[in-house]
Every structure is written in structure tokens, then in C-alpha cells.
Amino acid sequence: MQNTQHAMFVSLCLSALAGASAGLLFGLPAWGATAGLLGWGSYQIRQFQKLQTWLQRNDGTAPPEATGYWGELLDELARTQKTDRGREQSLQAIIRRFQQSSAALQDGIVIVDRNNNLEWWNRSxxxxxxxxxxxxxxxxxxxxxxxxxxxxxxxxxxYAEPLELPSPVNSDLHLQYQITSFGEGDRLLVARDITRLRRLEQTRQDFVANASHELRTPLTVIRGYVETFMDQDLPRPLARAMGQMQTQAIRMESLVNDLLLLSRLESSNHIADEHQIQLRPMLEQIHQDAQVLTQTQQKDHAISLQLDSDFDLAGQELELHSAFSNLVFNAVRYTPARGRIALRWWTDASGGHFSVSDDGIGIDSIHIPRLTERFYRVDESRSSSSGGTGLGLAIVKHVLVRHGAHLSIDSRPGKGSTFSCHFPPEMLVDAADRQTETAGSH
Structure with a gap:
């Protein structure tokens, strides 16, 4: 560029000098210099018009013929244009390849721009x-x-967890939505057909539900006869055997009931309807039930209840009661005698929180990720002797998912454990609103 500018300046000076020299022949050097400059300008305008016409055509033809610095400039532009055209063709080939490959995918792929508008999607x-x-x-x-x-x-x-919903155009299809953010506010939406997986899962759930339901009748009969025999004056060995049969029958009934509840919870990740739940009386009742349980098991736990908020929850009362009581009763079962158990409900900017803390033996960190799996036990012998079914935390997990909440577990061996349920702010309801509505109805 500097060489071109220098050449143009030299050309300008030479044109003015040539014009002035010619003007000396007539005694008018100034007019001769002016004529030389006008001629130089006309030449530059003609060359510029040729360049403009060639650039506007942009058809890949050779640049117009020119000499000097104009020739060098046109050759450089021609080389740049050829390089850019090659890059453009390469990018177009990549785009065509991407479109062909994305069209072959069975998953629906949608690009959403920063303004939440549809920008591109594939045929699926x-x-x-x-x-x-x-x-x-x-x-x-x-x-x-x-x-x-x-x-x-x-x-x-x-978007850490995917969302499962029926297809908006075919209710028989079940889709899994996964969103990934990229660029400056853009998002990639992937819709995957999981109908076959949902049918397999539904078949499994139906089998568990039907098997559990069919087990209830023989268990009821067995338990009824055992209780009848227990009312009789039996020899000590037979009475002991009947007592063990009764204990195991009760445990089997609890297992069947938990399986039926879990099967119902797994049928949907969303609750059908929401009601305002009065948390204070619910948690006070669970607190009382926990005190009865610890006395029955002769463990003499110190169980406290702390309610630091007047907010209630929106949801299904029976499901939340089951989740909270499972956490509390687990603490009673697995905390050693004369231990401390603390129940707490509070709210903050991130939502509502219910926690159950104990000062028991704690849980090793390697077990925590798997605690909510069905039938997973940290200590098989201790869990079996406690009377648990191994489904309590799985029930808690599914109840919380249905309410848009999640469970966190903080535990260390020898330091106790804290199980916390975290609810989003949109699930909170001010208890004062309920009281106002109740007063207005009267």
C-alpha cells in the first residue's frame, strides 16, 4: 500500500511537471501544470471506473488491463478475490455437508437465537x-x-436435566428435550423420540404394580391367620415362630405398599394438580410420629422441630408427607440410641428448604450418589434389621422431582448426616394468603 501511494504521488508530480514544461513553450507554465493535473485526474477516474465495474460484476473474470500501480492493485485484488471465493466455496461445502448429515439424524435439531426466535432446524x-x-x-x-x-x-x-413431554403434533410420541447454550445467547434444542423407551418403562412399571397388587391378597390372608394364631395360648417355640412370621408379613406389606407408591410416582414427572399444603400441622404430626417410633424402638432420641418460615408449599399433600416422613423415620431407624435428630423448615431467596439432621454414624461419600437407588443399602445387615424396605429414598427422590425440587445429602462418617429437600420459589405460598381466604369464606 505504501509503495502504491508513493507511486501515485510520483506520477502526480511528474504529470504536473510535464504540464508546466509544455506550458513554458507558450509562456504559461501554471496553466500547463493545471492541464497536466487535469489529465492525470481524468486517467485516475477512468481507471477507477474500470475497477468499480469489474468489482460489481464479481463473476470471476480477469481484471481489466492496466499498467503501473493500477495494474499491481488490480492483480492484488484479483488474487484476494480468488482466495475469498475458494474459502466461500469451502464453507458452502461444509454447510451442505452439515445439512445433509443433520437431515439424516432421527433427532430433531433446532437452533434458537439470542432473541428466542427459530433460526434453523432439520427435517426431523x-x-x-x-x-x-x-x-x-x-x-x-x-x-x-x-x-x-x-x-x-x-x-x-x-438445562442440566432433560425434559420429557408428548410431541406437540402427535400425543402418541414422547419426546425428550435437551437444550445446550452456545455462542452469545444462542441455544441448541435437541428433541429425541423416546416413545419406545417409555413403552418399555411403562411395561416394567405395570409389571411391578400388578405383581405388587397381586401380593397384597395372600399377604393379607397370611397376616390374618398369624394374628389369629397369636391370640391363642401357644407353646413358647411356636409363639416365637408366629411372632417372627408376623414381623416379616408386616415388613412384606410395607414393601408392597412402597412398590405400589413408587410405581405410581414413576408414571409421571409432574403432579396433576396443586393444592396449598399447611406445612406446620403436617411437620408437627411427623414430629410426634417420630417420637412415638423412637419410644417404640427404645432409642430415646432427642428430636427437635424448628419452623423458621410461615410459607407453605403448593403440591400434593400425601406425596410430600410420605417424602418428609421417610427422611425422618430413616433418621430414627439408623441413628444410635440417645442421639439427636433435628427437623427444620426455612425459606430464603432460593426457595423453601426442609432438612433432617442427625449425629449418627454418618455415610461414606462413595455411597451417597447411589442412596436414592431402589433397594440400595449401605449396610445390608443393619438395614434389614431396622425394618426398612430400601425404597424410602427412591420415593423421596421421585416425589421431589414431581414438585420441581431436589434432594441434597451431606454426610461424613462419625459426623452424622443431613438430608435436605430444596423447593423452587414458585412452589412457595404465603400462609397469610390462606388465612385471609379462610377468613373471607366465613
Whole structure:
């Protein structure tokens, strides 16, 4: 560029000098210099017009012929244009390759821009989500996928866990939505057809539910006869055997009931309807039941209840009662005699929280990720002797998922354990609102 500028300056000076020299022949050097400059300017304008015409055509033809610095400039532009055209063709080939490969995918792929508008999607998204390229491009994604659960999931911005919903165009198809953020506010939405997996899972759940239901009748009969025999004056060995049979029958009934409850909870990740739950009387009742249990087991635990908030929860009362009582009764079962158990409910900016803490033997960190699995036991002998079914924490996990909440576990061997349920702010209801409504109804 500097060489070109220098050459143009030299050319300008030479044109002015040549004009002035010619003007001396007529005694008008100034007019001669002016004529030389005008001639130089006309030449530059003609060359610039040729360059502009060639650039506007942009058809890959050779640049116009020129000499000097104009020739060098045109050659350099031609080389740059050729390089850019090669890069453009390469990028177009990559885009075509990407579109061909994405079109072959069975998963629906949608790109959503920073303004939440649809930018691009593949053909599978047409089939699974009902998107139409002719009319839907550039429209807000929440205007086309209108399920309230998807809208909450999309706006929440926390995409660690996928969302499962029926297809908006075919209720027989079940889709799993996974969103990934990229770029500056853009998002990649992947919709996967999990209908077959859902059917297999439903078959498993139906089998567990049916088997558990069928077990209830023979267990009821067995327990009834055992209780009848226990009312009789039996020899000591037979009475001991009958007592053990009664204990195991009760345990089997508890297992069947938990299996039926878990099967029902697994049928959906969302509660059908929400009601305001009065937490204070519920937690006070669970506290009393825990005191009765510790006295029955002769453990003499010191069980405290601390309610630091007047907020209630929206949800299903029986499910939340089952979850909270499972955590509390587990603490009673597994905390050594004369230990301390603390129940607490509080709220803050992140939502509502219920915790159960004990000063028992604690749990090694290697077991914590698997505690909510069905029938997983840290200590098989200790868990069996406690009378637990091994399904309590699995029930807690599914109840919390259905209420948009999650369970956290903090435990160290010899330091005790804390199980905490964390509910999002949208599930909180001010207890004062309930009292106002009640007063108004009277």
C-alpha cells in the first residue's frame, strides 16, 4: 500500500511537471501544470471506473488491463478475490455437508437465537415438532411449542436435566428435550423420540404394580391367620415362630405398599394438580410420629422441630408427607440410641428448604450418589434389621422431582448426616394468603 501511494504521488508530480514544461513553450507554465493535473485526474477516474465495474460484476473474470500501480492493485485484488471465493466455496461445502448429515439424524435439531426466535432446524424437527420452514422461521420458539411445562423449562435456563413431554403434533410420541447454550445467547434444542423407551418403562412399571397388587391378597390372608394364631395360648417355640412370621408379613406389606407408591410416582414427572399444603400441622404430626417410633424402638432420641418460615408449599399433600416422613423415620431407624435428630423448615431467596439432621454414624461419600437407588443399602445387615424396605429414598427422590425440587445429602462418617429437600420459589405460598381466604369464606 505504501509503495502504491508513493507511486501515485510520483506520477502526480511528474504529470504536473510535464504540464508546466509544455506550458513554458507558450509562456504559461501554471496553466500547463493545471492541464497536466487535469489529465492525470481524468486517467485516475477512468481507471477507477474500470475497477468499480469489474468489482460489481464479481463473476470471476480477469481484471481489466492496466499498467503501473493500477495494474499491481488490480492483480492484488484479483488474487484476494480468488482466495475469498475458494474459502466461500469451502464453507458452502461444509454447510451442505452439515445439512445433509443433520437431515439424516432421527433427532430433531433446532437452533434458537439470542432473541428466542427459530433460526434453523432439520427435517426431523418438522416431523417431531411440526415446524414449517415456509412460515415458522424467525418466530419465537415458545409461540410454537406452547406446552406450559416446556415454556417454564426454556425460560428457567437450567438445562442440566432433560425434559420429557408428548410431541406437540402427535400425543402418541414422547419426546425428550435437551437444550445446550452456545455462542452469545444462542441455544441448541435437541428433541429425541423416546416413545419406545417409555413403552418399555411403562411395561416394567405395570409389571411391578400388578405383581405388587397381586401380593397384597395372600399377604393379607397370611397376616390374618398369624394374628389369629397369636391370640391363642401357644407353646413358647411356636409363639416365637408366629411372632417372627408376623414381623416379616408386616415388613412384606410395607414393601408392597412402597412398590405400589413408587410405581405410581414413576408414571409421571409432574403432579396433576396443586393444592396449598399447611406445612406446620403436617411437620408437627411427623414430629410426634417420630417420637412415638423412637419410644417404640427404645432409642430415646432427642428430636427437635424448628419452623423458621410461615410459607407453605403448593403440591400434593400425601406425596410430600410420605417424602418428609421417610427422611425422618430413616433418621430414627439408623441413628444410635440417645442421639439427636433435628427437623427444620426455612425459606430464603432460593426457595423453601426442609432438612433432617442427625449425629449418627454418618455415610461414606462413595455411597451417597447411589442412596436414592431402589433397594440400595449401605449396610445390608443393619438395614434389614431396622425394618426398612430400601425404597424410602427412591420415593423421596421421585416425589421431589414431581414438585420441581431436589434432594441434597451431606454426610461424613462419625459426623452424622443431613438430608435436605430444596423447593423452587414458585412452589412457595404465603400462609397469610390462606388465612385471609379462610377468613373471607366465613
Amino acid at each position: 424437527a418438522d416431523k417431531l415438532l411440526g415446524l414449517k420452514a415456509s412460515s415458522d422461521r424467525g418466530k419465537p420458539v415458545i409461540n410454537l411449542l406452547r406446552d406450559p411445562r416446556f415454556i417454564r423449562y426454556f425460560r428457567k435456563g437450567q
